Amino acid sequence: MASIKMIHSLCEAGGEGSPSNPVKFKGQDYKDLRNTLLDEGREFVDETFPANLQSLGELEETTAEELKEVEWLRPREISRRASFVVDGTSRFDFKQGDVGNCWFLSAIGALTLHKSLMMQVVPLDQSFKDDYAGIFHFRFWRFGKWVDVVIDDLLPIRGKRLVSVSTNSQKEFWAPLLEKAYAKICGSYADMIAGNPPEALKDFSGGVHMSYVLSKSKPDLWDVMDRAIQCQTMMGCGTFGGKKGKEIFSEFGLVDGHAFAVTGAQQVESDGNKVNLVRIWNPWGEGEWNGAWNDKSELWRTVRRDVRRECLRVCNDGEFWMTMEDFCDYFEELDICCDSPNFVDDDAECLWDCSLKEGRWEVGESAGGCDNKNEEFWTNPQYRLTIKGKKGHKNVLLSLMQKPDEKYRSKVEYHYIGFTIYKLPPKTPKGHLPYSASENIQLIKRSVFSSTRELIELHSLEAGEYLIVPCTYDPDKTASFLLTIYSKAEAEAQVDGGHLRPSRQKAARTQ
Known part of the structure; x- marks a missing residue:
């Protein structure tokens, strides 16, 4: 790995x-x-x-x-x-x-x-x-x-x-x-x-986390899962809640609105056909899938005896197998967490660089919101990323994580957060860019904004120097955050700076 x-x-x-x-x-x-x-x-x-x-x-x-x-x-x-x-x-x-x-x-x-x-x-x-x-x-x-x-x-x-x-x-x-x-x-x-x-x-790890909505699963999701297992990742998944979840629960023995662990994935040969199976564990220690390829399914008689014996060593333990197709139909989301992003594509041997930066949005100082046409936006913390080369398609992964001040987890209210990426012209002066410089830089990507603990996105960036501006959707929201930038080592990424005070005084807000 x-x-x-x-x-x-x-x-x-x-x-x-x-x-x-x-x-x-x-x-x-x-x-x-x-x-x-x-x-x-x-x-x-x-x-x-x-x-x-x-x-x-x-x-x-x-x-x-x-x-x-x-x-x-x-x-x-x-x-x-x-x-x-x-x-x-x-x-x-x-x-x-x-x-x-x-x-x-x-x-x-x-x-x-x-x-x-x-x-x-x-x-x-x-x-x-x-x-x-x-x-x-x-x-x-x-x-x-x-x-x-x-x-x-x-x-x-x-x-x-x-x-x-x-x-x-x-x-x-x-x-x-x-x-x-x-x-x-x-x-x-x-x-x-x-x-x-x-x-x-x-x-449990401080690793890279990626989520996949299974109803919109990528054609190569099985390959992603297979690579994830090779990379020794941790995987979790969850069932649908609400009315749809209740229907699944009553018909197939699953628990609605419930979290499970993905503990394996294996391709077996059944009557000459290759079948992709996913192994799932219920933390209740019971409550198992009763559809195709469940512990008592006759389909297990169509595979080699040694494979069947290995897959069904213990029954009635809350762990079960199901096909990849059923997994995508009856589960809502797959989560993968690993110490590197190697599972996201087929470049499994690539070395990634990782940079972590702490920051904070402060009302009246550095909490300018998301409107980049507004002068206050440019008071947000800023980070520079230099890409000196590129290999592969997706070469940069950005993670923006909120760090709550609240002691009790249930009382935490996450702000809507996101980030904007700009490409800088050559020889752009170092330091915090003011609003007056915004006309000379190229907008590359504005992320979605989500009220989540961690926002993660993969990007494809060509060689050059970039400015990353993390922000809350609404201005004047105070919060601490952690920005993590993963880049393929071939990109030779370097992260400079953070929030530096702009030389000008901040303009007063107008209603």
Whole structure:
């Protein structure tokens, strides 16, 4: 698999925020805390995420009286045989609990297929036996930097079962503890309700994310998926909601408006014909497709015995196969997340450069909105990109991600964001371009605007120097953002600058 070369990064290798030196979330140092606890013979109680109803939040379909029944226990109080990991980590170790976070759990299912990433997110040198102090930690990529999240191991229990994700073996607790760490990032367990797999996939890797609307799928989508598997990507998907989703649920056994993980894709030969099959996993641990090529389908008798045995090793585990055609008909969207964009085309050996830039739109300073005919637009942050050569068709991928100031995930309101790309004439002076210079540059592309956490677009740019202007649709919206530019190494891309104060004073707004 080709790699990514970081040309400008928020955190250099080994620096704070890198995989080997993550930022300490809420300033909590896992090693220091653990050593102190062991010296004092105490078990950790996390005051920054206390074991109470505030940390649990308002769960869907759970009454106030039922919430009062919740108690918080440590795994060793739940099971005498409590273990962090038993025989490795797998998507079959757990299933969803009362928290409506299938988007997050489906992403965990995809994560378990990639052991190096799994070890980054879930440090495996943790135990309930040796030097146990009731403290654990997990790592997530958050807006350009890796963070280390410390938790205690008090888990919410009601009616003798976990309120959160449950453990299938009744004794393996890495998944419930991982969920608790992410709940701490989100603000509470309830703040994890509702979402899309790409958010968690990104937070597990910091990688490139692409979404495909399956009803408008590209003719080469199967090739894209095949390359994605070769590149060791994580993949998720979701079913239709609303009336259409209800009809699918009743007829074919699928869950409407639900997130799944894509765990494989394989071409088999059936009666002399090649059939493209997709393997999908339901984080409920049950609820499977009952159409063509389901676990009990007679169609499996038309393939070689060794292929059938390999594909159907376990039944009734929430995982199933279906044809690529049925996948595109009955699922709404496919999400792919990888550390490089190599899966997007057939240039699988290409090396990509990656540059990350932090920025912020500030009311009255650098939040000019999207109207490039307006002088205020040119107060937005600006970034320059130099393309010295080109190979292939799509050679630049742009990602614009909002970084919310809100502590609680459920309260975040994303602005409509986008960006505009201009081609600059040769020898354009460096620095922040003012409105007066806008007539001399060529508009190349104005992106769609979307109220999403991350906006991603692929572009084909010829050799030359470009100006990228990220902005909100409406002016005077304050927010932080992360701009990531991936370019094929042959392009020799360089990113200069960011938001530099224009030399002139900003004109007053008029109504």
